[in-house]
Amino acid sequence: MQPVNIGIIGLGNVGSGALDILAGNAAAIEQKLGFPLKVVAICSRGVDGKTFPSAFDGVLRTADWREVVNHPSVQIVVELIGGTTTAREILEAAILQGKPVVTANKELMALSGADLWRKSEPRVHFAMEASVAGGIPIHAVLREGIAADRITTLYGILNGTCNYILTEIEEHGTSFDDVLLAAQQAGYAEADPSADVDGFDARSKLAILSTLAFGELVSPGDIFTEGIRRVTPVDFEYAHQLNHTIRLICAARRTPAGLILSVRPSLIPQSTILAGVRGAYNAVWVRGEFGADTFYYGRGAGPHPTGVAVVSDLMRVAREMRQASGDRVSPFAHAHLEDYVPVPVTVHESAYYLRFRVEDKPGIIAQLATALAAENISIDAVLQLPNANWRNLPFVITVEPATEAAVRAAIARMAQMNFLIEPPLAMPIEKAL
Amino acid sequence: MQPVNIGIIGLGNVGSGALDILAGNAAAIEQKLGFPLKVVAICSRGVDGKTFPSAFDGVLRTADWREVVNHPSVQIVVELIGGTTTAREILEAAILQGKPVVTANKELMALSGADLWRKSEPRVHFAMEASVAGGIPIHAVLREGIAADRITTLYGILNGTCNYILTEIEEHGTSFDDVLLAAQQAGYAEADPSADVDGFDARSKLAILSTLAFGELVSPGDIFTEGIRRVTPVDFEYAHQLNHTIRLICAARRTPAGLILSVRPSLIPQSTILAGVRGAYNAVWVRGEFGADTFYYGRGAGPHPTGVAVVSDLMRVAREMRQASGDRVSPFAHAHLEDYVPVPVTVHESAYYLRFRVEDKPGIIAQLATALAAENISIDAVLQLPNANWRNLPFVITVEPATEAAVRAAIARMAQMNFLIEPPLAMPIEKAL
Numbered sequence: 001m002q003p004v005n006i007g008i009i010g011l012g013n014v015g016s017g018a019l020d021i022l023a024g025n026a027a028a029i030e031q032k033l034g035f036p037l038k039v040v041a042i043c044s045r046g047v048d049g050k051t052f053p054s055a056f057d058g059v060l061r062t063a064d065w066r067e068v069v070n071h072p073s074v075q076i077v078v079e080l081i082g083g084t085t086t087a088r089e090i091l092e093a094a095i096l097q098g099k100p101v102v103t104a105n106k107e108l109m110a111l112s113g114a115d116l117w118r119k120s121e122p123r124v125h126f127a128m129e130a131s132v133a134g135g136i137p138i139h140a141v142l143r144e145g146i147a148a149d150r151i152t153t154l155y156g157i158l159n160g161t162c163n164y165i166l167t168e169i170e171e172h173g174t175s176f177d178d179v180l181l182a183a184q185q186a187g188y189a190e191a192d193p194s195a196d197v198d199g200f201d202a203r204s205k206l207a208i209l210s211t212l213a214f215g216e217l218v219s220p221g222d223i224f225t226e227g228i229r230r231v232t233p234v235d236f237e238y239a240h241q242l243n244h245t246i247r248l249i250c251a252a253r254r255t256p257a258g259l260i261l262s263v264r265p266s267l268i269p270q271s272t273i274l275a276g277v278r279g280a281y282n283a284v285w286v287r288g289e290f291g292a293d294t295f296y297y298g299r300g301a302g303p304h305p306t307g308v309a310v311v312s313d314l315m316r317v318a319r320e321m322r323q324a325s326g327d328r329v330s331p332f333a334h335a336h337l338e339d340y341v342p343v344p345v346t347v348h349e350s351a352y353y354l355r356f357r358v359e360d361k362p363g364i365i366a367q368l369a370t371a372l373a374a375e376n377i378s379i380d381a382v383l384q385l386p387n388a389n390w391r392n393l394p395f396v397i398t399v400e401p402a403t404e405a406a407v408r409a410a411i412a413r414m415a416q417m418n419f420l421i422e423p424p425l426a427m428p429i430e431k432a433l
Numbered sequence: 434m435q436p437v438n439i440g441i442i443g444l445g446n447v448g449s450g451a452l453d454i455l456a457g458n459a460a461a462i463e464q465k466l467g468f469p470l471k472v473v474a475i476c477s478r479g480v481d482g483k484t485f486p487s488a489f490d491g492v493l494r495t496a497d498w499r500e501v502v503n504h505p506s507v508q509i510v511v512e513l514i515g516g517t518t519t520a521r522e523i524l525e526a527a528i529l530q531g532k533p534v535v536t537a538n539k540e541l542m543a544l545s546g547a548d549l550w551r552k553s554e555p556r557v558h559f560a561m562e563a564s565v566a567g568g569i570p571i572h573a574v575l576r577e578g579i580a581a582d583r584i585t586t587l588y589g590i591l592n593g594t595c596n597y598i599l600t601e602i603e604e605h606g607t608s609f610d611d612v613l614l615a616a617q618q619a620g621y622a623e624a625d626p627s628a629d630v631d632g633f634d635a636r637s638k639l640a641i642l643s644t645l646a647f648g649e650l651v652s653p654g655d656i657f658t659e660g661i662r663r664v665t666p667v668d669f670e671y672a673h674q675l676n677h678t679i680r681l682i683c684a685a686r687r688t689p690a691g692l693i694l695s696v697r698p699s700l701i702p703q704s705t706i707l708a709g710v711r712g713a714y715n716a717v718w719v720r721g722e723f724g725a726d727t728f729y730y731g732r733g734a735g736p737h738p739t740g741v742a743v744v745s746d747l748m749r750v751a752r753e754m755r756q757a758s759g760d761r762v763s764p765f766a767h768a769h770l771e772d773y774v775p776v777p778v779t780v781h782e783s784a785y786y787l788r789f790r791v792e793d794k795p796g797i798i799a800q801l802a803t804a805l806a807a808e809n810i811s812i813d814a815v816l817q818l819p820n821a822n823w824r825n826l827p828f829v830i831t832v833e834p835a836t837e838a839a840v841r842a843a844i845a846r847m848a849q850m851n852f853l854i855e856p857p858l859a860m861p862i863e864k865a866l
Contacts, residue, residue: 017723020723021723024722024723025581025582025722028583028648029581031648032648129578135579136727137573137577137578137579137727140573140577141574141578144570144573144749145578146742147465147745148454148458148741148743149454149458149741149745215464273709273710288741289458290450292568292731292732292735292737293731293732295729296728296730297727297729297730298727299724299725304723304724305724307723308582311581312578312582315577315580323756
């Protein structure tokens, strides 16, 4: 049978991984589809200096993405360059020509995916499995697998770099700075680590997943976001004492008021399956009103795991094209989307872990407890590690469920207490898992 | 928009759960699809005595399944009665009328699904997400989510009753018989528990998953199957000493010779995420040549988790019908299936755990070691729990990787040793995880 023809723009990690799969698994892909996927054009900056598997011998190679999008044979455009400027132009050009798009671009999809998709007439596919959680097919799961459920809570570990850093701190007692430096030297972390360690990458992914899971068009800017820079080895010691661990948790919770969304380091019980997610792995835990809890786990990144997502999307879109049907289950479909009013995280109620570093003085606990009581927050426990004293090691107060607003107000009261060496570190203690 | 009309046959746990979701989540389902799903006919033995949500007020209720299949408005037939006799007639009748089928029937699908589906002309949908692993959308994952990968290994925990019994034995040191009895009294286990505890239910599920994952039409009868009746609390003590636990593992491995398939209690490392599957949960762990390892986890059964699978299938099939396309990605599609030559489990190589109960005599270890050496099997360790002696507690020999055939031959040699109180219990020690 005639192939479906593909143009690929961007040959970084993901693009190279996708090409490996398209070449290395071509026979099985053709067997499953009943027709082959054929790469007819490849765009990359340094395309002349690259070598390709012989499967791509006759393929157009260019440094100009327009040649790919405008190529008369190209039926699906694969955008793998990332960023929000050129990538947006590529998508706009593809839409103008009615060509479906497969993309791994979480940032662009989270910011403008719905706007771009709505410009397509007739609707083209925007397939973006690769944009979230690398090798985990969480889009397929939410779009089709558990489509009938009404999701109430979604927790994700969506940034592999952060999870790697946190588990290194946990397992080796190394400081954040030292782990980050080692990760950068080994090529696991970017020279500018902010997008990862400050939570922005995870935030984009949570916005996309929330749109898909809850049918609300979430803006990344509405998501309360806090990174992992302040998490120290001693926080893991205290967390373990509480039978918990610490992960950068992307949380989306359906409440009567609307969705409450946050990306922040959080304590989760060691008994939950989510606590078993170590190193650069990603995971998503979903609770539905009907299906109860399900959990999905895999590599968060890497050329081949993410390449599987890209090529699986290509297979799905190619199948749909052969059936001449448009994108029926886009995360951005009008039929999915509900009106969305951002709910501030301040109304969210949770138990909290508060960690203090102080200069030794009498009456510290009394003053901190007074600030908490003034906001009607009940103390659950005061923890101090063995062999510690108030001076050389931080101590921890855990509090019973209170709103984020109350906890922030109490922390504001503490700001005037001159025995504090640094502001308290507050992390929610997740009970739902 | 006009609804897609549905007929449901069977109102046990799964049928009732599906109805709850069709009634309780109707608005969200219509929003996602752009049209409603409408139940127009329900068949159940005691249908007159049952009460239904008011959403189903005008629905045809009958005890004769033919009235549902033949109903001129019914566009999709949902078969939820189980078994292989009437269910087969229902499917054959639906096919004759060109009506797609949604089913939770693992036994029938594993035995005859492909034969039945191939009789349909044009091809109708056979959607069977609910047949395996309840609330885990493993069909959607394998069919679409990671379709581009070439799967090399699949491990499943696919029988919730067995997993519940094993984790009860593990956590409370209770005997198999006592746990089973308690489970039966609580309604968690069937009066005739054989299908569960002897592995036959899990075997059907592994056959279906293997067909989907590897594109080979696996017959349940070709799968080596061993239940959990012989697993004792002391086996968990030894397994823990080895940093492992014991689960009923459904394994499918792609080898150069073909697929090697087995359902049997196995030792798995406690560090693997699969070891965190406790109680009635199910899970599937998949390794692909490109996507590396992914893992899927959720409720193995229950009206609502399984109902989510049924209704999600209904949504997919209804979407496809609106697009007037046949079943393009059936697990039984010709294009998927490769010639399949069953590979006997005897060629599989693994480390093994061998547990012995003996009468105290001199020279026992020497004789057992001689039997192993005669089959070229190397001993890894000899384990005895503290405070045990050869008489009152079993002991364990672990051996280095050997073929199942060699291990069986060694065990056959041991059969003549009259100090054995019962045949040795042999379980593979899974290293791939």
